[in-house]
Amino acid sequence: MKRAYVAACAVAVVVSTALTGCTPDTDDTAAAATRQREAPRSLTHAQEVRLKDAEQLLVKRCMTRQGFTYHEHRPMTLEELRPVGYVQDDIAWAREHGYGSRIADKGNRARRDNPNIAHRASLSDKEGRAYDTALNGGASGPTVSAEVPGSGRISKRVGGCVGEAEQQLYGDLETWFGADKTASGVRALAEAEVMDDPRFTAAVERWARCMKRSGHPYTDPGLAREAVQRRSGRLPDAEAFEVERTTAVADATCARQVSLRSVAEERQAHHLAGLLDEHGEYGDALDTIARIQRDALDRAERIVGPRT
Secondary structure (H helix, E strand, C coil): CCCCHHHHHCCCCCCCCCCCCCCCHCCCCCCCHHHHHHHHCCCCCEEEEEEEHHHHHHHHHHHHHHHCCCCCCCCCCCCCCCCCCCCCHHHHHHHHHHCCCCHHHHHHEEEEEEEHHHHHCCCCCCHHHHHHHHHHHCCCCCCCEEEEEEEEEEEEEECCCHHHHHHHHHHHHHHHHHHHHHHHHHHCCCHHHHCCCCHHHHHHHHHHHHHHHHCCCCCCHHHHHHHHHHHHCCHHHHHHHHHHHHHHHHHHHHHCCCHHHHHHHHHHHHHHHHHHHHHHHHHHHHHHHHHHHHHHHHCCCCCCCCCC
């Protein structure tokens, strides 16, 4: 069975505004946590999905208005779309899904079978160009760009029905795109710093000792998943998934026992606060995107219902 796992290497931990289970023992840690509580809240997974669903519906309405076929393609459930980060401590989810390989396989099939791709492929060259122009402005359509902290400048097409839908949700597209990419970039920088943070690495060592006692001698969660992926490729489907599921349950259980998520979230709050203190423009971007997303969610809730 093809093993396609949810990535858990570059972006390692989950930003959280609630530092559950933390027991900070220094003044600077307490100050960092306080600043994080004052920082704008990140979108929840369900909110992100709702915004994407609203965008799809708006694109469909726009394309239909112009005489083109466009399908809302939502083959995955909310649970299946849940991101699995470096720290995964949901034991029930692990018992059901392992590390998410079967979900990833389903997602790959859904992307391959997207009816919009099939429809676009069925068009003549002339029809295809007209379709692309209507959808996203085509190759010569308008774009916006932004500097992403730690990653350089990136651009995005904002023409056609996609651009219209995004504008309806987010307002000024240049402001939205710039703030969004700055905010995501600075959070990624904070997450990267967590991976080398002594308190976090000490918690990972406690996790590794717990895993060794349970018969899984891996030094960090990423290596556990890589080992499962390598082993699964040599086994029949059912046996491979049982290996994945057993390891994932042990992983989540040990993460719970050593409070790995709490440590990760507390240290991320600390490093994010440091970046915001050093770069005031990053804080401005987080404030801006929080306002834009709040308004966009209000609009999305009037457009589509929650994903089940």
